[in-house]
Amino acid sequence: MSDNVKMINFMGGRRIAMFISIAMMVASVAVLAVKGLNFGLDFTGGTLIEVIYEESVPLEQVREELSAAGYESAIVVNFGSDTDVLVRMPQGMSPTLGEEVLAVLQAGTEAEVELRRIEFVGPQVGEELREQGGLAVLLALVVVLIYVAMRFQIKFSIGAVAALGHDVLITLGVFAVVGWDFDLTVLAAILAVIGYSLNDSIVVADRIRENLRKLRKHDAVEVVNISLTETLDRTLVTSGTTLLVLLALAFVGGEMIHSFALALLIGIGVGTYSSIYIVASLLVTMNISQDDLIVVEKEGAQIDDLP
């Protein structure tokens, strides 16, 4: 490989990028602390009834019917279309609530009211799901930290985990700001973001490691820049194709997985940026150098085949 390698000076803007990332993370933490996530039924417990009317009904009328029947705390919204009505009740209600509400709604109109779904989650189940979710995210981060530290080196590990934390935090932050429902499927999406963003970070880290060993004449910043330039094509193509399918999910996949797709879209968008700027610039900040990779692993047999 020749010395005049193509290189985009990514690291030149790393201070600005760092500043933006830190600002975004601080903002996310602040929003999460002040406003908090709009937890869905899965985590709060309660009852949710989705019905579809033959023709659209004014929500105000549905609210009045419910409140006349004694369900003052019911939250009534449209779901997807104006004939589709979602009724949410706070926790602490009885398990038979679903049928009762359906009966009230049916009584209030001439037209047929078709039941789409009833979900009831007991308060203790909601609490458990919340705990399990947090545990899953933490566990995933720790396992990743250990695996990357084993396969690469502790500096790479810190970089990768910092990028994951960054992506998760900002995705959560966006959910908090916009006030989208945070339910079990969104949690699954967050965990998928961890898996995906990791994928990206590892590809970049892998190339930095390879080039650190190969390009001994360049300093660390240059090596990182060269590696990022080399992987840029792949990073953009992969993110691009994944975003394509996610757009398909978000727009035609239906209401039930809409927020799942949204969470992934945000997470993967941020993840693409973080694999370039967080992992790499943290490595530069931690003064990554050839000396960090003393244990040289076998590079595979293909080296011998080179002309």
Place this chain on the structure above:
Amino acid sequence: MLNKYPLWKNLLIIAVLGIGLLYAVPNLYRPDPALQVSGESSGVVIDQALMTRLSAALDAGGIEHFGEKANETGKSGLIRLYETDVQLRAQRIVQRTLGDGYVVALNLASNTPAWLSNLGAQAMKLGLDLSGGVHFLLEVDTDSAIATRLEHYSSGIKKKLREERIRGFVSLDDGIISGKFASAELRDTALGLIRKEFTELTGERLDSADGDDSFYLRAIIGEAKRKEIEDYAVSQNLTTLRNRVNELGVSEPLVQRQGRNRIVVELPGIQDTAEAKRILGKTANLDFRLEAKYDAPLSEREQFEFRNPGRGEPSAWLERDVVITGERVANAQASFDQNGMPQVNITLDSQGGTLMHRMTRHNINRRLGVLFIERKSRTHYERDVEGVERAVKVPYDEKKIISLATIKDALGVQFRITGLDAPGEAAELSLLLRAGALAAPIDFVEERTVGPSLGAENIEKGLNAVKIGLGMVALFMVVYYRVFGVIAVVALGANIILLTACMSLLGATLTLPGIAGIVLTVGMAVDANVLIFSRIREELRAGLSVQHAIEAGYGRAFVTIMDSNITTLLVAVILYAVGTGPVRGFAVTLSLGILTSMFTAIMGTRAIVNFVYGGRRINKLAI
């Protein structure tokens, strides 16, 4: 540098794809909406003659149907329909023709050709969010099972101390049995007795407070025993719930333990959640009643039939007063007495024991009947104001005597029913006694009902997303990587076939999050190819010859692909281990997708690339 795969590798790839195709194909055969007919009790025979009768009734009702067939066992029959919309109407007609005593369940009849099903190939099961139905999560109140058992021990200890003339005061408070005695000797004898007679309890001395001249002991249930009681309560409830779910007439119900004290019940196709909850949640359905005296007035007695007639008398008169109900039965076991005759040992809880003792001590030599109550429904048909015929289900309790035995002694917490004819009878009686009551109360802690239209819509939208996503990715890859793009798209198709095959083979359930997992896999599966192809491009730019560039591209990208996929797999495994329901469905498809994509994206594309470009001199690559 030839870039040729050895024959065995090519054969392996073809074989894997062939097998994958074989097991994925059943998913293309759409199942027919169908009705499944079976008898409410095992005695009812479903034969071809009956099916012909039903067929005629459906013809008369103007419902098109086909393939009506009685099962060879004579226990069930199937009628296939052309449309899902008429399923409910057809069910009403068939139920009406059959009358009571039969269960008509909505079903989806598989259309997989026989030779495929013989190979074990089957379509994926659809989750409730796709097929419609009810999901319940029930929690068994194991604390109450333990409390019942403690009461039982506490009264047992009191009785034993009384018998041994050890004076003291025994009480049960907050899960601890404590004893108070006037002297240390009394206390120690009592403790010895408890340790000898009640081995499940852990007893110990307690120090007296200053100025207190009483002596104390306490006994608690050991941890192992506590767990055993909990397990027993959960598995007992599981059995009872299975029996009750069968009453509901659902074609493929799922009743499964989840975690320490929870039970999942999934009923596909059920809409009437209120009825389902009522049947699942009911508690007692056993009555213990004394046989009525001949001279008792009619207002005080009732006549019941025997559940198993053929013992001389077809029916008997019992008192209207109930001694105790099945809720008080803590356990029932079939065994043999000292003469080798079958008997059933019954254990009641302490309150039941007291009631039983009070009633029986004055009624020795009279007979005690056990009445088994089953909730059934009779259907009749009426026309509403618009002249539309509606089926009206009127529930009623069917009460039959399962045992009528002479009281030989005053009965207490533990007693037995003897005079049974065969061990089989004892086993059945004990089963009925146990099934009659839940071992511990259950609570509904989660419910999810999905209507059938929402399910159908979820499938349609999910599949559309897969198609559109796949189409866009394919288009992009072909434009960007040309011939190699085509190869990647072929591999992507193979990946979806393999993923479908794996899921069908493992009996995984397809859910909406599962479909999302497949969509995401599509996005990630191309990643491996993108890595390889961009590497090949780089190597070409660096001046390597075509064959060397292909070799180096695959070789170098491999390590990266492994690292990134293994970490993602780790995350998927964590998702599966920690998550429940929807999260698990997603984790399963994601991890299977990663595994199959490694095979198709690395080995699969390499085989094609080698086939197209390998073994000859090429100056330019279309990449």
